[in-house]
Amino acid sequence: MVSMDPGYQIEFAQLRESEFSRLDSLGQAYLDYTGGGLYAESQVTKHLEYLKRNVPGNPHSHNPSSERNAIVIDETRKKVLRFFNAEENEYSVIFTSNAIGGLKLVGESYPFQPKSIYVLTADNHNSVNGIREFASRKGAEVVYIPLDENLRVECVEAHLKETDGPSLFAYPAQSNFSGVQHQLEWIEAAHSKGYDVILDAAAYAPTSGLDLGIIRPDFVPVSFYKMFGYPTGTGALIVRKGALEKLERPWFSGGTIDLVTTKFVSHIMSSGTARFEDGTPDYLGIPAVGIGLDFLAGVGVNKIHAHVISLTSLLLSELEGLEYGNGKPLVRIYGPKGVDARGGTVAFNVTTPSGNVVDPRVVGERALRNNVSIRTGCFCNPGAVEYALNYAPDREKNCYDRLTPSRFVTEDYVECMDADSSGAVRASLGIASNERDVERLVEVIGSFKGLVPTEAEQTLLPPLRC
Ligand SMILES: Cc1ncc(COP(=O)(O)O)c(C=O)c1O
Numbered sequence: 001m002v003s004m005d006p007g008y009q010i011e012f013a014q015l016r017e018s019e020f021s022r023l024d025s026l027g028q029a030y031l032d033y034t035g036g037g038l039y040a041e042s043q044v045t046k047h048l049e050y051l052k053r054n055v056p057g058n059p060h061s062h063n064p065s066s067e068r069n070a071i072v073i074d075e076t077r078k079k080v081l082r083f084f085n086a087e088e089n090e091y092s093v094i095f096t097s098n099a100i101g102g103l104k105l106v107g108e109s110y111p112f113q114p115k116s117i118y119v120l121t122a123d124n125h126n127s128v129n130g131i132r133e134f135a136s137r138k139g140a141e142v143v144y145i146p147l148d149e150n151l152r153v154e155c156v157e158a159h160l161k162e163t164d165g166p167s168l169f170a171y172p173a174q175s176n177f178s179g180v181q182h183q184l185e186w187i188e189a190a191h192s193k194g195y196d197v198i199l200d201a202a203a204y205a206p207t208s209g210l211d212l213g214i215i216r217p218d219f220v221p222v223s224f225y226k227m228f229g230y231p232t233g234t235g236a237l238i239v240r241k242g243a244l245e246k247l248e249r250p251w252f253s254g255g256t257i258d259l260v261t262t263k264f265v266s267h268i269m270s271s272g273t274a275r276f277e278d279g280t281p282d283y284l285g286i287p288a289v290g291i292g293l294d295f296l297a298g299v300g301v302n303k304i305h306a307h308v309i310s311l312t313s314l315l316l317s318e319l320e321g322l323e324y325g326n327g328k329p330l331v332r333i334y335g336p337k338g339v340d341a342r343g344g345t346v347a348f349n350v351t352t353p354s355g356n357v358v359d360p361r362v363v364g365e366r367a368l369r370n371n372v373s374i375r376t377g378c379f380c381n382p383g384a385v386e387y388a389l390n391y392a393p394d395r396e397k398n399c400y401d402r403l404t405p406s407r408f409v410t411e412d413y414v415e416c417m418d419a420d421s422s423g424a425v426r427a428s429l430g431i432a433s434n435e436r437d438v439e440r441l442v443e444v445i446g447s448f449k450g451l452v453p454t455e456a457e458q459t460l461l462p463p464l465r466c
Pocket residue numbers: 034035098099100101125127172174175176200201202203223
């Protein structure tokens with residue numbers, strides 16, 4: 001077990017009481033931080049105070065309330081940069097609705113052309129996978145980097161081929177499936193070969209410090225609700241100014257334009273970040289971003305990391321320790337079993353005494369009945385699932401060809417694949433987690449030892465989607 005300063009433990013216990021007591025009053029064991037973070041009570045109170053004391057107006061208007069609000073939005077941009085230690089003359093902040101919003105901006109605006117290459121790790125969220133559609137439509141080559149048996153990546157450099165056209169390399173700083181933290185050194189390796197880099201920090205930023213004064217990716221998407229729970233609907237694309245200049249927006253809209261004419265058809269885009277922020281920003285929510293960043297910085301992201309890693313170590317060892325009377329393990333963990341270079345997200349499946357996988361949705365149902373919040377499925381990361389569950393690519397192609405002429409049903413695909421499972425169970429820890437939350441999950445998982453899945457558990461399953 002990772003040793004932790006006992007002072008931290010007291011601090012986090014106090015924090016749970018002062019800021020997250022609703023978890024205990026509702027009897028909730030919340031272990032879905034990679035799905036969504038939790039807000040501290042004080043964040044909401046401070047935001048409410050702000051709303052009560054101000055008359056925030058649309059920042060695109062020109063009147064006293066909008067002027068004041070435009071200043072708050074600008075201050076929040078600066079706060080985002082300070083939080084990530086990014087220099088104002090090097091990076092800009094584009095407010096988006098979430099991390100996907102930032103990724104789509106890059107995908108649709110990146111100047112892919114036939115000489116371009118889009119290189120990405122197999123471990124990626126679907127919104128990073130989806131950029132391959134923009135790339136291939138413009139004739140770019142798409143290259144996937146495979147994962148090893150621990151769901152890590154080896155020899156990234158070997159996959160970054162020489163390129164003559166604008167090329168992109170994309171990977172998550174932390175996997176939303178396995179919790180693996182991929183190497184930040186890859187950014188400079190990719191730069192030295194002429195690639196721009198998307199570092200998807202959506203799953204990493206809530207519990208790990210990202211220092212943009214030290215590592216310099218070109219595009220960094222984040223979702224603020226994952227970092228500090230509130231507000232939902234606001235994220236950011238933190239972008240290097242040099243890389244921003246390369247992007248070509250495929251359209252214009254309200255808020256992104258300085259001049260549009262209709263009799264003579266022409267337009268002039270706004271400069272800087274304004275040309276990437278379509279329409280009215282979430283001007284009531286953005287002040288809450290500043291409050292959330294202050295809260296995280298006040299607790300200290302490094303302390304949060306140490307807290308989460310200590311609990312992750314406990315969770316991993318407890319899950320690994322669960323076994324049947326015949327000595328067979330109850331749980332199969334995907335990804336690293338230790339806490340080196342990883343965050344607080346753990347993917348696993350429950351197995352039967354003969355080694356078959358219990359449908360993760362059944363595990364999810366049982367957790368739900370015990371007021372334990374986890375997530376099951378593939379978490380929009382099909383690449384990690386394919387490697388974790390050893391899907392064979394030839395078989396995938398056969399099943400795809402066989403099933404796509406009819407209406408596609410994921411269950412049929414999984415059956416055709418003769419796959420062990422349709423995905424996994426994911427537990428993820430965060431700022432308010434404690435040992436009791438971990439124990440409660442381990443109790444639910446341990447209950448499969450004596451209690452086989454009931455018929456009700458197996459029939460009332462939600463549909464599969466990936
Ligand atoms: C690594 C990663 N990237 C991107 C996203 C997309 O985030 P959002 O849905 O908030 O846009 C997620 C969401 O879980 C994620 O974990």
